[in-house]
Amino acid sequence: MDVPNERSSHERPILRGLGLAVLIAMTVSGVVAVIALSVASAGFGRWDLLLLVVIGAFAAGCLGLAEDLRGLSVGVRSTCLLLIAFVIPVALVLLRQYPLASVDFGFVGGSFLGSGAGEFALEPLPFWVTIALVPYAVLFISSYINVANFMDGLNGISGFHGVIAGCAFAAAGFLSGLTWLVLAGLILAAGFAGFLPWNLSKPGAFLGDVGSYLLGGATAVTSFAALLAGVPVLATIGPMVISFGDVGVTLVKRVRAGHKWDEPHKEHVYQRVQQLGYSHVASSSMTAACTLAASLLGLASFFVAPIWWVALLCGGLLVLAGYLSLPRLLGGRAGAR
Template sequence: MIFVPVLLCLVLSACLPLLVRPLLVRLGIMDVPNERSSHERPILRGLGLAVLIAMTVSGVVAVIALAVTSPDIERWWVLLLIVVTGTFAAGLLGLAEDLRGLSVGVRSACLLLIALAVPVALLLAMRAFPDPFAAGPLNGITVDRGGALPDFIAVPLPFWVTIALVPYAVLFISSYINVANFMDGLNGISGFHGVIAGLTFAAAGFCSGLPWLVLAGLILAAGFAGFLPWNLSKPGAFLGDVGSYLLGGATAITSFAALLAGVPILATIGPMVIYFGDVGVTLVKRVRAGFKWDEPHKEHVYQRVQQLGYSHVAASSMTALCTLAASLLGLASFYVAPIWWIALLGGGLLVLGVYLALPRLLARGRGHI
């Protein structure tokens, strides 16, 4: 059941560009180099449309498969449906930006609407269908580890906590969609991020006994894995806003849904630490230097690494390796007592610190001042 929609997503993501690419060429959707660009010639963009179609179709198949094969008492498919729908809405907003362009006000309003609708829908689903979260002690889902380690129990957050988290979710989801868009500036960087984030969520779903989360994570990973060859091979093509919004939406929505379902918070945010850190620190530095935060620039850490002479793939791989390290530290929270989570958090912040210092460290290694 799990691998049919995942394989479908991978095949569609890899093959659909054959149909989407001519359409984008006909529409003339090109990425022309500007102050923010790390490429020197116009490149076709908008190929994220293929990923959007692949993830949506396979997501719907996964929802149907989960609904048909799960017992009536288990309503996991409802959560997966909300994740798929919210992800589709984020990608659709990015597609509108690619095709027609949107004013800042309209784009911001749509982002906030998506970021509000998703947590409210998740809250209502968990309120209306408590049964899937009552399969074990403490009203949670018990994962038997065979005696080698204590059993893990995924206990959903109390209803009053989920209500209090709605404002946080609005800021969290809308911000990360923008963050993913800011970070989509090198070949490979978004594809690598989607694969790592997806596999991390799938592992979290496996560790917590949540099949809907396994499916959501694997579909995310498969969608962006299928795009990578098109991005990395000549003549190349970019995701466009449709792809970066899709990536940000899928990652943030899946992360928040997993948090509500009882996944340890460090496991839900591990894949996002590097991206949030890069964008946050860069924007603060620019504002303190007197620049407008929304002005185009090439001062993100990954861009400064590439400017030292490293290839797009090399710079993107460094970012991906740091994201992988932070993700693994987050997943480690399944296997240690919560009292040790502060140490894992410290490890994640250390990884972020190393990442932020990469331009200086690499410049010294190459003899730059």
């Protein structure tokens, strides 16, 4: 049971840990999708990349489950996060250079010549790019798992985020011809869509750390894998802009105010909106609407020349600025009433 504490926005104990069901559903469907890709007679693409996405999400979810059941020290939890954020990206970089899915094992699709052939038409990465990508991935993935955990503070907010991020990745996969990315996105979206009714109906239930770590891991690993596969960078980060911005700005404000960054609090933008008198669903929906807008701006990069990506990036930052201003804007209106 989740007992209300300093960072809680609920007022009574509520069942937590339902993210375990999402973890099981996403893992099973992910394994089925990997097998389906590997045996597809027409050769639909990179089952090896999808497999790593499934493994990365599963590892993150299991770490969250351990935190829920037993509690982990900061050192152990941080070490495990860094291991996940190092091993999975290194494996993804290696598979980009040497695709396992192009090897004929006899029981899989072999060297694909069908609709997935374009997924192998990637130039090898320069050595310096490979070296730079690994530390970036470690920081990016480990940070976002924590970010997703920090943002899991209202009914609906994580479920909406998972659905939007998953749909955005599926759309990016469709636009870039990457079947594995379409499947990864749909699995993410479906997993958290299935959780929403349990979260939003009475008496309600929470994801717990198992679900928030799963959301962060699945989103970040899918984003990095898509970047390696040639998806425009703005499309890979669009679903994550609002969450990164909320957590980053809130932590900076707290440090500047003399607070410890890791102390429990209720100062995130979405929490401050809810404290103005808006319901959990209303506040979560505002966050989701901004996440959707940033995701659509990212997907727009498929349709314009790279020279216009700066304009799309500025648009995303404007959306973030509007989101960060919500407590002040909505508070002013409440005061006027």
